[in-house]
Amino acid sequence: MRRLDIGIASYKNPACLRATLQNVQHNSVTEWRCFILMSGNQSEENQAANLIAREFAGVDNRFVLVDRLPTHESYSGAVNTLFKMAETEYIAYLDNDATINTPGWDETLCGCLDRFHE
DSSP, X not given: OOEEEEEEEEOSOHHHHHHHHHHHHHHOOSEEEEEEEEEOOOOHHHHHXXXXXXXXXXXXXXXXXXXEEOTTOOHHHHHHHHHHHOOSSEEEEEOTTOOXXXXXXXXXXXXXXXXXXX
């Protein structure tokens, strides 16, 4: 079984984040772990997104919270944090509004990375 580390930055868009986390949960077939990289921004919308992230991590231990990235570490900081934390050969970074409609998307991605290492 292939192992995949996934990273998603939690920044605002709570409804989109919920849908993305549900998509990962329902359409992934590898042995996966998903880091939810939580922004330190304290806006109301961002706090709502962080509550959703905590909800998923509370019921599915494959979701791992990375609590409160410094506010100066934006998108690139979240990606770099994922690269530091990932322990698998395969790594995927998803935006917090990604829509995954294909069951087994992660296995397909890993197969592509196997064929095209560069």
